[in-house]
Amino acid sequence: MTDPFDTDDIEPAASDAECPRCLKPAALCVCDAVEPIENRIGLLILQHPQEQAKELGTARLTALHLTDAVFKIGLSWPSLAAALGRPADPKRWAVLYLGSMRPQDFPPGRELVVLDRKGVPLPEQEAALAEIEGVVVLDGTWSQAKTLWWRNPWMLKGRRIALKPQRPSLYGKLRREPRREALSTLESAAFLLSRLEGRPEIETALLASFARMLDRYRATQPARPRPDRRRPQQRRGRPRSG
Numbered sequence: 001m002t003d004p005f006d007t008d009d010i011e012p013a014a015s016d017a018e019c020p021r022c023l024k025p026a027a028l029c030v031c032d033a034v035e036p037i038e039n040r041i042g043l044l045i046l047q048h049p050q051e052q053a054k055e056l057g058t059a060r061l062t063a064l065h066l067t068d069a070v071f072k073i074g075l076s077w078p079s080l081a082a083a084l085g086r087p088a089d090p091k092r093w094a095v096l097y098l099g100s101m102r103p104q105d106f107p108p109g110r111e112l113v114v115l116d117r118k119g120v121p122l123p124e125q126e127a128a129l130a131e132i133e134g135v136v137v138l139d140g141t142w143s144q145a146k147t148l149w150w151r152n153p154w155m156l157k158g159r160r161i162a163l164k165p166q167r168p169s170l171y172g173k174l175r176r177e178p179r180r181e182a183l184s185t186l187e188s189a190a191f192l193l194s195r196l197e198g199r200p201e202i203e204t205a206l207l208a209s210f211a212r213m214l215d216r217y218r219a220t221q222p223a224r225p226r227p228d229r230r231r232p233q234q235r236r237g238r239p240r241s242g
């Protein structure tokens with residue numbers, strides 16, 4: 001049993017110095033192997049402010065991998081253009097769908113489906129997919145993502161896009177998610193962009209980085225301090241220490 005007043009303010013080991021690019025401890029940084037990919041479909045990652053403390057978060061790493069990716073932390077933005085920092089038509093952007101869609105509800109042979117405002121697949125899928133200029137991915141736990149959704153009404157104007165992962169997240173048991181199929185931000189973005197652009201190499205490169213980060217995490221885990229225990233209300237979605 002740990003003393004409840006046991007301090008977490010242990011001097012970090014030298015190997016825990018933070019990388020200025022991904023903001024991860026050096027032991028988890030995989031930036032040296034990242035070669036940015038020129039993506040045609042834009043990516044906007046909006047991160048809930050409380051997501052930032054996560055060691056195994058993937059939002060920054062995802063953005064570092066892509067030449068056209070914008071990463072923002074906050075709760076609300078007045079418009080898509082304001083969030084992106086450039087003009088954009090929200091009708092040509094799609095937000096990764098938060099609702100649940102059963103695999104059997106996907107049209108046959110489809111890994112991606114574009115939905116209307118009610119969550120119903122659009123009749124002309126090819127045309128709807130071809131119109132998409134960019135995708136928005138919300139980074140946080142499921143409830144944090146829901147908060148971002150409701151705090152940014154401009155998202156309601158856009159399309160929604162649902163994906164059908166062929167396998168569960170690489171996170172495995174390192175993270176608990178309410179839905180088994182829930183992918184990390186990196187995996188979701190990799191899936192979306194590789195399918196929308198028809199370039200499987202995008203997914204290959206991003207997943208390789210993610211796997212490398214997780215390997216490093218698992219390798220260093222016994223020697224590293226336990227995750228911060230002082231904010232139990234944020235435990236959901238944190239890596240398990242046991």
Ligand SMILES: [Zn+2]
Binds near residue numbers: 019020029030
């Ligand atoms: Zn780094």
